[in-house]
Amino acid sequence: MELTPTALALLGLMLAAWTFGAVWLVVGALQRQRAARSARSTVRRLSRIIDNSPAIPLLVRPDGKIEGPDRLAAWLGLDKLPDFISELDGEEGGLSEYDQKELFEAIRRTQKTAAAFTMVVTPRGSQRSLAVRGQLADPVVASGGAAMVWFFDFSESQGELSRLRAETARARNDFAALVGLIEAAPMPMWFRGPELDLRLVNSAYVAAVGAKDAASVVEQQVELIETVDGLTAAQVAGQAHSRDLPVERIVQATVGSQRRTLRVSDLPLGAEGVAGYAIDIEEMEEQTRAFRAFRAAQRSMLDQLSVGVAQFDANKRMIFANQPFQRIFALPNAAQVDPPRFERFLDMARDQGRLPEVRDFPEWRDELVSWFIEDDPVEDAWSLPDSTHLRIVAQPMPDGGLVLVAEDRSEQLALSATRDTLLRTRTATFDSLFESLAVFAPDGRMQLWNRSFPAIWGLPDEVLDKHPHVDQLLDRISNRLARPAQRKAIGEVVREATLERKERGGRVVLSDGRTLEFAGVPLPDGNGLLTVMDVTDSTKAEEALRERASALEEADAVKTRFLANMSYEFRTPLTSIGGFAELLQSGMAGDLSDQGKEYVGAIIASVERLSQQIESVLDLTQSEAGLLPIATEEVDLLNFTTQIVRAREEAIEAKNVTLDLRGDKGAGSVHADPRQLGRAVGNLLDNAISATPANGRILVALTRRKSGARIVISDNGEGMKPSELARALDGYRLPGDDGGDGKRGLGLPLARQLIEAHGGRLEIQSEKGAGTTATVLLP
CATH class of the missing domain: 3.30.450.20 (PAS domain)
Known part of the structure; x- marks a missing residue:
């Protein structure tokens, strides 16, 4: 059977339609699958959010059946959530019978009237407080009149609320008691x-x-x-x-x-x-007035006594001192206006020399402060440096104060103590001196000596106990002299001090190498004093100083020769290098390529820079050694500074820096070496140009002082910290300094040396971020 073309066309259309329908079904199935996966993910996420939320939902259907998470069962003290709302009343957990009944009635009322409710429940055997909020469930969640109940755990809030209620009740009771107290x-x-x-x-x-x-x-x-x-x-x-x-x-x-x-x-x-x-306080004021009158009468009476009396309160502050007390301790008039404390009173008296001399004054002062806490009166005797003898009585007061009584007994003790004091003072003075002392009578016999005298000569004490004659003493010490003939010089010194009343001294060397210096001094009572001192160490030190001075003179001469030699050794080869480089640059050795000309230019610039560095090093070294030649002449300060600034026009314009030169003919002139002073000021100006940023500002000011002139160079660059300024003045490079101009290495030390060589002074103030100011003070 053969098909016609029309039938074939229809068959093809049917197959195409069938294929398109199949594809459309497959695509639709895939979209529904993706939507299902997305819905499941959303459901899981919402379920997890509900599980982790502080509130737990419970769905109660119209027939009493409930649905909710197991976490709610744990809050209620149950093993699992029952199926019906009526089963929340458990024996060992769940809600109490009263709470369960109230919750059931509230849910029924919500399901019938759609009215929301709120209540608080407490599970059996638990102190947890749960807030319950109920409302009619959304039809999307459940239809048919279901209720949605939310449980919230607000145990902490409930506890805080109970505490606040208790505090409020306590505050109310306290307020009532306070009002009653105020009223009474x-x-x-x-x-x-x-x-x-x-x-x-x-x-x-x-x-x-x-x-x-x-x-x-x-x-x-x-x-x-x-x-x-x-x-x-x-x-x-x-x-x-x-x-x-x-x-x-x-x-x-x-x-x-x-x-x-x-x-x-x-x-x-x-x-x-x-x-x-x-x-x-009327009665208190009356008592105060009466007490003031009594105190004024008492103090007026105390002022008439010859005994010094002072009163100190419990805070150890002086509240009264009569006229004799002020006179005895030389208290200033300011002590009446601003009464001192007891410790300050002792300090003031000590400054006026009105206290005994003690070795450890702070410790002694603390002992006196303890008088305030003594049970019985304390009596003490003070001997002042001016021979004043005081009888001190310290009477502690019941209120913690102190009454201090000072009685001057100098006249009573003067006659009886004068001789003993003189003897003890003389003996103590002799024994405490470093020198060895001996007193000889006009007849040549030894009268007094200190402990150092027999020790320095190596004599036993029993020899001096017999008060020997000076000749006998010289016989005992002659064998200890390096030159025994020197004993005659010692005898002459003693004779001239006692008989001729003349001072004379000398020096002897002992056989053990020690050197002794002695002198004879006539005393007012006709006796003569022989003083002997061991000067061995000072003699050795003197010899060492002489040797050191000679070595320093020789080192100075070596330094001078070294500077003269290095000046020639440095400059000669450097001059040769510069000369040959200039010949190459002028074409004497033939035409050079552009790169060769660049190299020759760099050599000439390096030679010039190195020459400046060598000259700075030599000048700095000569200045430190005091050998820098200074040829002074009268220099007009304004023209001199103007020339220095003009010489640096290219550097100033290259950095686009504004330089403000302030001064006039009133700055006057100074006597200085133009070359050396120009190098010092130029180094300071170069440093300012190098430190100033583009579009910065430099100020150069000239002023006349009463005793000379002043040059101030100030910039608004980055400035330096104190540590950086100290390193710069010592000649060390600063961190981040490229040393392009070669000035920050030795520029500041050399400038300071050159200015000081002119009798001037260099002062530099710098602050990080604010700039640097250099002040040159010239005589």
Whole structure:
């Protein structure tokens, strides 16, 4: 059977339609599969969010069947969630019978009326508090009148709420007790509101102002305190409220029918207002006046005594000192205006020499301070440097103070103590001196000596105990002399001091190598004093110093020769290198390529830079050695500085720096070496140009001083820290310094040496980020 073309065409269309339908079915199936996977993922994510949320849902259907997560069963103390709402009342867990009934009724009411409810339940055997919120479930979640119940755990909030309720009740009770206390207080008390009007007064206040009751006082705003210095009581309370500081004052007021003295206090209470109270101190004031009169009479009587009396309070501060006490201890008049403490009084007396000389004054002062806590009076005797003898009696007072009595007994003890004091002083003086001393009578016999005298000569003490004659003494020490003939010189010194009343000295060397220096001094009583001192160490030190001085002179000569040699050795080859480079640059050796000309230019620039460095090193070294030649002449300061600035125009313009030269003919002239001073000022100016950034500013100011001239060079560059400035003045390179101009290495030390060589001074102030100022002071 043969098909016609039309039949074939129809068959092809049917096959194509069939293929298109199959493809469309496959694509639709894939889209539904992807949507299903997305829905499952969304469901899992929402389920996990609900599981981790602070609230747990419970779905209650109309027949009482419930659906919810197992986490709710754990909150309720159950092993698993029951099937019906009526089974939430368990024996060991779940809700109590009352809570379960209330929850069941609330859910039924919501299912019937669609009204939401809120309640609080507590599971059996648990302190957990659960907030329950119920509402009608969304039809999408469940249809047919189901209820959605949410459980929230707010145990901490419930505990905090209980604590706040307890604190509120306690505060209410405390406030009631405080109000009762204020009402029962015997002193007037009041309270003002934020507007400073009276809000509350107690019975004492009502009685003080003579009012009917507290309500009438508040209504009429009756003030207890009168206007003082133009300020009412409310205005003073306003000052306390505005400053938030208590204000206390003593005023006169009418209490009842009497005029009384009151101590009034206004206490700010923040935004609530100001509280106040008044204390009657009239009796205290009367006692104070009586005590002041008694104290004035007592002190007037004490001023008539010849014995010094001073009183110190419990804080160890002097509250009274009569005239004899002030005279004995030389107290200044300022001590009456600003009474000193006990320790300060001792310091003042010690500065005036009115205390005994002690070895450890702080420790001795602490011992005197302990008098305040003694149980019984303390008596002591003080001998002052001016031979004043004081009898000191310290009487502790019951209030913790101290009464100090000083009696001058110098006249009573002067006659009996003069001879003993002189003997002890002489003996102590002799024994405490470093020199060896011996006193000889005019007949040549030894009278006195100190412990060092026999020790320095190596003599036994029993020899001197016999008071030997000077000749016998010389016989014993002659064998210890390096040259025994020198014994005659010692005898002559003693004879001239005792008989001829002349001073004479000498020096001897002992056989053991020691060197002794001796001298004879005539004494006012006709005796002669022989002093002997061991000068071995000083003699050796003197010899060592002489040797060192010779070595330094030789080193200085070597340095001079070295500088002269190095000046030639450095400059000769450097001059040759520069000359040959200039010949190459001029074409004497033929034409050079561009690169060769560049090399020759670099050589010439390096030679010039190295020449400057060598000259700086030699000048700095010569300046430190004091060999730098300075040829001074009269230099006009303005022209001199202008030339230095003009010489650096190219460098200034290259960095686009603004230089401000301030000065006139009034700067005058100075006597200086133009070359050396120009190098010093030029180095400072080069440093300023190098440190100043592009578009920066440099100030050069010339001023005339009374004793000379001053040059100030200031820039607004980065500046230096103190440590960096110290390194720069010592000649060390700063961190990050490329040393392009060769000035920061030795420029500052050389400038300082050159300025000091002219008798001037260089001062540099620098601050990081603010710039540097160099000041040259010339005589």
